[in-house]
Amino acid sequence: MENIPILCGVPALAAEMQRGLDLSGFTSPVEMQFIIDAPPGFALSRCGSFATQPTLVLTDNTCIEYLMDLRQAEPTALLAGGNGFENILAALANVAVGESRYRGPELKSCLTHAERQILKNISTGRSDKEIAKKLDRSTKTVGNQISSVLNKLNLKNRTHAIFYYFALDHLRRY
Numbered sequence: 001m002e003n004i005p006i007l008c009g010v011p012a013l014a015a016e017m018q019r020g021l022d023l024s025g026f027t028s029p030v031e032m033q034f035i036i037d038a039p040p041g042f043a044l045s046r047c048g049s050f051a052t053q054p055t056l057v058l059t060d061n062t063c064i065e066y067l068m069d070l071r072q073a074e075p076t077a078l079l080a081g082g083n084g085f086e087n088i089l090a091a092l093a094n095v096a097v098g099e100s101r102y103r104g105p106e107l108k109s110c111l112t113h114a115e116r117q118i119l120k121n122i123s124t125g126r127s128d129k130e131i132a133k134k135l136d137r138s139t140k141t142v143g144n145q146i147s148s149v150l151n152k153l154n155l156k157n158r159t160h161a162i163f164y165y166f167a168l169d170h171l172r173r174y
Contacts (some may be wrong), residue, residue, distance in 0.1 A: 004028050005107065007046060008036035026089055028096040030054060035075070037061060040166035041123070047073030054095045058088060061167040064109045064118050071107065073157045080104025110152050121164040122158050 004021065008014035013036060037043035037059035047070070050057075055075040061067065062081050071077055076095045079087060081104050094101045109116060121131040128146065132139045146158070155161050163169055 004032055004034050006034045008038055009042040010038045013038050020085060026088060026092060030096055032095055040168065044070060049077045055111060056095045057090050058083065062105055063165055063167045064105065064107055065111060065119050066165050067104055068107050068109060068116065069120055077101040078104065111149060115145055115149045119149050119161060119165055122161045
């Protein structure tokens, strides 16, 4: 039986979750990992490790495009939005036996795949020129696609797009 490593950018949160798992007595018959998406974007920055072993990702982010990007990285299970400890334990049990699981909002975006790529790249702080180079597009095309993303999502600027992507909408009033 294995203890489950908890990866989280907020050490106190990881420690509390570990205490909860220890108190519950949960252990896994297989090596796996549990990623808590804190601070926002932490899980997406770790998506390269999803393929190495079964992985549960827990996020409070409910941005559809962000969740689509996380799902595309193929963690074994993804819990999005508010989830109680019992749901987390059930998902860990599913992952331990190789079952995939998604619990969260329906993943339908008004953005095209190309626009989603733009939004994801805006969220990393890349300039138009950097995005164009990364996606092999002209800077004019990138500029047009950024305008389209902002219009479709009713956002004022790139900063608001970042707040939107990381589900920090409450900061948009500033």
